Amino acid sequence: MKGLLVAAPASGAGKTTVTLGLARAWTRRGVAVRPFKSGPDYIDPAFLAAAARRSCFNLDSWAMGRAEITALVGHGQGELALAEGSMGLFDGVAKQGATGSGASADIAALMGWPVLLVLDVRGQAQSAAAVAAGMAKFRAGVEIAGVVLNRVASARHEALLRAGMAEAGLPVFGALPRQESVTVPERHLGLVQAAELPRLEALLENAADLASRYCDIEGLRAVAAGRTLAATMEHARPPGQRIALAKDEAFSFLYPHLLAGWRAAGAEILPFSPLADEAPAGDADICWLPGGYPELHAGRLAASRNFLTGLRDFAKLKPVHGECGGYMVLGERLVDAAGAGHEMAGLLRLSTSFAKRRMHLGYRRARLLAPMPGHEAASVLAGHEFHYATILEQRDTPLAEVWDAEGRLVAETGSRRASVTGSFFHLISARLP
Known part of the structure; x- marks a missing residue:
């Protein structure tokens, strides 16, 4: 083209x-x-x-x-x-x-x-x-x-x-x-x-x-110019057949090519809005909380009892995964930039804070130590990390070994507790050469 x-x-x-x-x-x-x-x-x-x-x-x-x-x-x-x-x-x-x-x-x-x-x-x-x-x-x-x-x-x-x-x-x-x-x-x-x-x-x-x-x-x-390079689109493996996807101003960071790949592979996307106090659909196979700006809406999220209760009930039977902002919401407590603490879902034993901002930025490779939705243990994924949050407490099993672009191990390993997983790692691709 x-x-x-x-x-x-x-x-x-x-x-x-x-x-x-x-x-x-x-x-x-x-x-x-x-x-x-x-x-x-x-x-x-x-x-x-x-x-x-x-x-x-x-x-x-x-x-x-x-x-x-x-x-x-x-x-x-x-x-x-x-x-x-x-x-x-x-x-x-x-x-x-x-x-x-x-x-x-x-x-x-x-x-x-x-x-x-x-x-x-x-x-x-x-x-x-x-x-x-x-x-x-x-x-x-x-x-x-x-x-x-x-x-x-x-x-x-x-x-x-x-x-x-x-x-x-x-x-x-x-x-x-x-x-x-x-x-x-x-x-x-x-x-x-x-x-x-x-x-x-x-x-x-x-x-x-x-x-x-x-x-x-x-x-x-x-x-404008270009060359035609033959390639066949391989559909990304979706994390489930019916995916309850958080989608609003607090949860909006999901790459369009992944979403298109899930749909092309036959998955059905069931969007819901935590900011509107909506719970994930009970007949979904998995709940996925993307990244976004939960720190700007922490008070509203903490007060969204229907969302939090529905998410906790969902996690009793089915897998839940959170990326970056979604990961923080799965934790016990989120401290906003003003230093105020807000109760989150408590599905992971994790507390994070924006009170002392520190940039975490760069490409990442992750080798999963346990399965996460759509990917088996030992899978190697390519992605990136971009946030200003600090981990105050993390008491669950690490989800992955994570390296930066220079091959150095990084501290943000993600977490796994029962069927709930999360990480600051944003997935870009699982189809590595």
């Missing part, structure tokens, strides 16, 4: 704004855009899916094999792939994964997608061309199609920037002025979630207007 990958030299350059603007601008013109996000990220894909009005899958060169990536790209209908990079274009981990280091450049090289480089040009002029030229020559097999200049101060500033790019031989596909109309609010794990923004459609339309006015969107569509 032909496509483009939107990247930048570093985070904060504006690549999300550009990607959202292009996705919605092309969609308005009748182009069937297939959005993708490079690397582990739950929040940006929801914005991209809304902009393109199509599901957005993550592509991860460290956690996924070549066949899985190409199968995800080929899954579904579309005529133009549009992928948003993460961090800087070449940023990844030191240890190589199945198809790369996790860098966005790995995806561009594998799929043959040219890169549109977004440059934050504040405080510079011709020097921006030196940065872009260096990136264009940094890695064989990664083509920089051209640049979009972001946060341009004036017509004179733009003229100097374009002169530098012409000297470097790099096409300029757009020059965006400094503006705030498409700024998305942030919180500690990234952007505020798309579902929480009442003005989401207005934001996306503003981004499309910006791209349509200041970017050569037809020229960009013309330079």
Whole structure:
């Protein structure tokens, strides 16, 4: 499939704004855009899916094999792939994964997608061309199609920037002025979630207007390229036939490709909202609590007696699994950022706290020491960890041995107690090469 990958030299350059603007601008013109996000990220894909009005899958060169990536790209209908990079274009981990280091450049090289480089040009002029030229020559097999200049101060500033790019031989596909109309609010794990923004459609339309006015969107569509790589989609093994899935603003971090794989394998998803004090369906085979922001809603969750009682009753007979935020809710106590403690489900002998924030971030491999829903003991899974919580107490059997990308053991092993399991580990893929 032909496509483009939107990247930048570093985070904060504006690549999300550009990607959202292009996705919605092309969609308005009748182009069937297939959005993708490079690397582990739950929040940006929801914005991209809304902009393109199509599901957005993550592509991860460290956690996924070549066949899985190409199968995800080929899954579904579309005529133009549009992928948003993460961090800087070449940023990844030191240890190589199945198809790369996790860098966005790995995806561009594998799929043959040219890169549109977004440059934050504040405080510079011709020097921006030196940065872009260096990136264009940094890695064989990664083509920089051209640049979009972001946060341009004036017509004179733009003229100097374009002169530098012409000297470097790099096409300029757009020059965006400094503006705030498409700024998305942030919180500690990234952007505020798309579902929480009442003005989401207005934001996306503003981004499309910006791209349509200041970017050569037809020229960009013309330079899209790619290669066709044959691959068969292997359906992920679902954790159960009927899955009670917590889904609301506190529980929203589940990768779309996993959910699509479960459904394709014949599983039925039964969503429920703990924040609305709903309990998991009693006729489900398993209850799955994804990650999210339970720390922002700890008081409401603690007061949701129907949810907590229903979850405890469910766990007496059937398996329950929690990832990250879901893991914390399965514990006995959650201390919020203000230092207030809240009673949780008590299905695991676990207490966690946000009172003293400490970032835990990075790729992970996990070897299960006991079964968890959908995976046998000794299975090796690829995923990541991203949270600010601290474990105050953990008195259950470890669920897994967990390593970081450099092969070092990490302390967050997860927990198992009877049929209840949980971990800070977010699953990306179980199909390791």
